[in-house]
Amino acid sequence: MQTTLKTDITVKDICKGFIYNELEGKGLFGLSGKLTIQPEYQRNYIYASDGGKREMAVIESILKGYPIGLIYFNIVSENKLEVLDGQQRITSVGRFVTDKFAIKDDNGMEQYFGGMAKDKKAKILETKLLIYECEGTESQIKEWFKTINIAGVPLVPQELLNAIYSGPFVTLGKEEFSNSQNSNIQKWSSYIKGSANRQAFFERSLDWVSKGNIDDYMSFHRYDKNINELKKYFNSVIDWISSVFTDVESEMSGLEWGRLYEQYHKKAYDPAKVSKEVRKLYGDPYIKNRKGIFEYILGGSTDTKLLEVRIFDEATKRSTYSTQTSKAEKKGESNCSNCTTGHDANKNKVWSFGEMEADHVAAWSKGGKTSAKNCEMLCKTHNRAKGNR
Ligand SMILES: [Zn+2]
Numbered sequence: 001m002q003t004t005l006k007t008d009i010t011v012k013d014i015c016k017g018f019i020y021n022e023l024e025g026k027g028l029f030g031l032s033g034k035l036t037i038q039p040e041y042q043r044n045y046i047y048a049s050d051g052g053k054r055e056m057a058v059i060e061s062i063l064k065g066y067p068i069g070l071i072y073f074n075i076v077s078e079n080k081l082e083v084l085d086g087q088q089r090i091t092s093v094g095r096f097v098t099d100k101f102a103i104k105d106d107n108g109m110e111q112y113f114g115g116m117a118k119d120k121k122a123k124i125l126e127t128k129l130l131i132y133e134c135e136g137t138e139s140q141i142k143e144w145f146k147t148i149n150i151a152g153v154p155l156v157p158q159e160l161l162n163a164i165y166s167g168p169f170v171t172l173g174k175e176e177f178s179n180s181q182n183s184n185i186q187k188w189s190s191y192i193k194g195s196a197n198r199q200a201f202f203e204r205s206l207d208w209v210s211k212g213n214i215d216d217y218m219s220f221h222r223y224d225k226n227i228n229e230l231k232k233y234f235n236s237v238i239d240w241i242s243s244v245f246t247d248v249e250s251e252m253s254g255l256e257w258g259r260l261y262e263q264y265h266k267k268a269y270d271p272a273k274v275s276k277e278v279r280k281l282y283g284d285p286y287i288k289n290r291k292g293i294f295e296y297i298l299g300g301s302t303d304t305k306l307l308e309v310r311i312f313d314e315a316t317k318r319s320t321y322s323t324q325t326s327k328a329e330k331k332g333e334s335n336c337s338n339c340t341t342g343h344d345a346n347k348n349k350v351w352s353f354g355e356m357e358a359d360h361v362a363a364w365s366k367g368g369k370t371s372a373k374n375c376e377m378l379c380k381t382h383n384r385a386k387g388n389r
Pocket of ligand 1: 336338339378379380381382
């Protein structure tokens with residue numbers, strides 16, 4: 001790959017013909033149309049998030065005369081350049097000079113480019129940028145893009161995969177899943193954590209359809225001209241979740257819905273019954289892990305391990321132990337009720353506190369509470385033999 005350092009291109013040059021697409025959240029063109037700011041393998045514009053702190057910092061750096069770092073262009077053809085690295089910074093500058101956002105002046109007042117003093121405007125426009133123009137094959141450039149550490153915000157894995165497998169499939173996928181204006185995002189967010197800009201939904205859709213083999217799937221479908229399978233599978237999962245669980249709970253976001261769908265979507269559920277059970281479990285103070293409620297119900301409400309039901313506290317266990325033990329000693333039998341009914345030597349054995357465990361007399365799953373009244377100490381052997389209730 002060949003590189004040439006350019007030191008004479010100014011902010012003014014870059015911003016000639018700058019267009020920002022609000023809908024797609026992308027800076028599109030600059031350098032009088034010669035420069036494509038956001039080629040397919042670039043990620044969405046993210047400097048405007050977090051209240052715009054990052055894009056303001058770019059402008060403040062320029063005003064103070066600080067360097068904003070190296071920028072890389074890829075020479076596509078004689079009159080065509082693409083931003084390889086620096087898209088976020090260029091878009092910040094372009095958005096500022098087109099009055100898309102304001103910075104704060106020394107008195108904390110909002111200041112738009114259009115309202116700035118002439119000398120300040122000139123300072124920004126005349127700032128020269130350090131730009132490397134690179135020429136190489138597509139794979140050389142992508143290999144390089146994969147290894148550079150992009151200033152500011154590191155790439156998330158899906159952004160890297162989008163760069164490596166760029167092509168029609170990624171373009172269509174991002175149009176559907178990485179567009180923050182997509183009206184479905186609110187619904188998706190009930191079940192999936194993260195933001196469209198940082199590829200959370202695209203990544204999840206790929207993860208689900210590929211059963212975790214995103215890399216292979218993207219490689220295989222790289223030149224596909226449609227994303228039908230991806231969309232269909234994704235929508236099936238989302239529809240399934242929202243029809244089985246009619247209430248949306250915050251704990252649903254980020255669960256392994258792809259796996260749950262595969263495991264349970266062939267089973268029939270009555271949404272009204274499911275909803276009642278969700279509400280009942282949400283109201284149960286003994287459930288520590290609410291995230292487990294959904295899989296617990298899907299699996300037929302048997303695997304209480306998923307719920308991490310609260311166990312008896314130390315004080316309850318100790319007082320139950322001492323009551324049980326003094327009764328047992330008076331009768332001359334074991335302090336484990338199960339041992340007393342046996343026929344071996346343990347019939348009369350008085351176990352120490354450390355040799356016993358607390359058990360729900362009435363099982364939690366049958367409505368038994370985790371309170372002193374429902375607590376019984378059993379020897380470890382007998383408690384474990386009762387299994388998980
Ligand atoms: Zn026992």
